[in-house]
Amino acid sequence: MNRIFRALADSTRRDILRRTLFTDVSVSQLADSYEMSFAAVQKHVAVLEGARLVTKEPRGRERMVRGNLDRIRQAQILLDRFDEIWRSRIDRLDILLAESDPAPPDT
Amino acid sequence: MNRIFRALADSTRRDILRRTLFTDVSVSQLADSYEMSFAAVQKHVAVLEGARLVTKEPRGRERMVRGNLDRIRQAQILLDRFDEIWRSRIDRLDILLAESDPAPPDT
DNA sequence: TTATTGTACAATCAAATGGTTGTATCAGAG
DNA sequence: CTCTGATACAACCATTTGATTGTACAATAA
Numbered sequence: 001m002n003r004i005f006r007a008l009a010d011s012t013r014r015d016i017l018r019r020t021l022f023t024d025v026s027v028s029q030l031a032d033s034y035e036m037s038f039a040a041v042q043k044h045v046a047v048l049e050g051a052r053l054v055t056k057e058p059r060g061r062e063r064m065v066r067g068n069l070d071r072i073r074q075a076q077i078l079l080d081r082f083d084e085i086w087r088s089r090i091d092r093l094d095i096l097l098a099e100s101d102p103a104p105p106d107t
Numbered sequence: 108m109n110r111i112f113r114a115l116a117d118s119t120r121r122d123i124l125r126r127t128l129f130t131d132v133s134v135s136q137l138a139d140s141y142e143m144s145f146a147a148v149q150k151h152v153a154v155l156e157g158a159r160l161v162t163k164e165p166r167g168r169e170r171m172v173r174g175n176l177d178r179i180r181q182a183q184i185l186l187d188r189f190d191e192i193w194r195s196r197i198d199r200l201d202i203l204l205a206e207s208d209p210a211p212p213d214t
Numbered sequence: 215t216t217a218t219t220g221t222a223c224a225a226t227c228a229a230a231t232g233g234t235t236g237t238a239t240c241a242g243a244g
Numbered sequence: 245c246t247c248t249g250a251t252a253c254a255a256c257c258a259t260t261t262g263a264t265t266g267t268a269c270a271a272t273a274a
Binding site for chain 2 (some may be wrong): 010017
């Protein structure tokens, strides 16, 4: 999880991920899009790969980068859990409030 | 966004966030739970605060840390967009496949 | 008042990050 | 075979991160 979120914590990498989810692109095609060296883009891809947010597949002499939705879903699930925790807090507060209600009138 | 994801890229911070979403806790209460110095925990809280994933509110001499779900939702929305991009790719492929279908029989 | 508790903040340090350039390799074009 | 394009990888450097300790201060307890 640490790796997933760390990989997502950079706009260039998020942009790369977006593109690889939408189309098949090689590392050099990606590199052309950004104002940094080929090696820098290569490293960004490596970080995404380390988080398994993308995979690389050789095609001829280039490596096609493909976004991996499953990994993104894992992050989604974690965030959803936070949402659930929040709601469970609300529920718990509701219970506490109910317990502190005045006793029902004595018929 | 960078800050949100970076803040989430650490298990201690995710744990702190979980706890602050569920109950009201002070910084020192949090610090007691982890095998690191008070100052270290304080810094983790500061990172979460910088990402506006939590807010601090003075109560007596302690500062209560409260999780902020809105910010988490922003991250969720971003991940959902990746999901949409993925699906739009599928749609686009479907269209391409449809276009390359053999012409309908000549009757 | 004095001691204690909870917090803030600065200085410090090792390790990780994000970028660079340079070199090597490998597949395809001429 | 030779040249070129695409990639991999190492070395290097500046900045940031994650942790520490130490100091200072505000709020509460004794």
